[in-house]
Amino acid sequence: MIELGLKFTAAYLLGSMLGSLIVGQLRGGVDIRRVGSGNPGGTNALRTQGKTFAFWVMFIDVGKGILAVALLPNLELFGFTIDPEFSRDLVLYAVAFAAILGHVYPLWFGFKGGKGGATAIGILCMLAPQAAAVVIVIWIAIIALTGYVGLATMTGAVAAAVFVGATGLPDDIGLFAFAVATAVLIVYTHRANIRRMRDGTEVRMGMLRRTR
Helix, strand or coil: CHHHHHHHHHHHHHHCCCHHHHHHHHCCCCCHHHCCCCCCCHHHHHHHHCHHHHHHHHHHHHHHHHHHHHHHHHCCECCECCCCCCCHHHHHHHHHHHHHHHHHCCHHHCCCCCCCHHHHHHHHHHHCHHHHHHHHHHHHHHHHHHCCHHHHHHHHHHHHHHHHHHHHCCCCHHHHHHHHHHHHHHHHHCHHHHHHHHHCCCCCHHHHHHCC
C-alpha cells in the first residue's frame, strides 16, 4: 500500500509539470494563463504563441504521460521494493490516472492546469496503442468536420472507453475502468467548452489559425 501511495504521488507531481509553463519560462517568463482563454494547454499555446511553442508544450505534456507509465510502476522509490503480491495492474492504472490528475490540478501552479487530453493520449499510446490510433483518427476527423478541438478531445476520450470496453472486456477490466474515469474527467474539464458550443461562442480551429 505504501508503494501505491508513493507512486501515485510521484505520478501526480510529474503530471503537475505543465508543458506550457515550462516552455513559457524558457521563453522569458511567458505565462499563457494570462492570455487568450487563460488555459495552459496546447490549444491556447497555439493560438497565442504559435506553432513552435505549441509543439514543445505538446511534446512535454504527452511525454510526461508516457514517462509516468513506462518508468514509475516498476521503479523502486525511497528504498521500498516492489511488492509482488500487490496488483501490478492497480499500480499501473493508478499511476496513469494520477499523471492526468496532476496535469489538470497541478500542485506547482495553484491547481489550475490543462484539460488532460495530451497527457491522456500519451498514456493511451503506451497502454493501448490500437485504442490510441482510433482516438487520433477520430480527433482529426472531428476537427476537420467541426473545427472544435474541445469536442474532438471529448469525443476521442469517450471513444477510447467504448473501444476498450468492446475489445477488452472482461479481461481488461482495469484498463476499461481507467479509460472510463479518464473520459469522465476530460468531459468535466471541457464543461466550459460545452457551454460555449451551446451558446455559439466557441472558437474553431480555423479561427485559431486566422488569429496568428
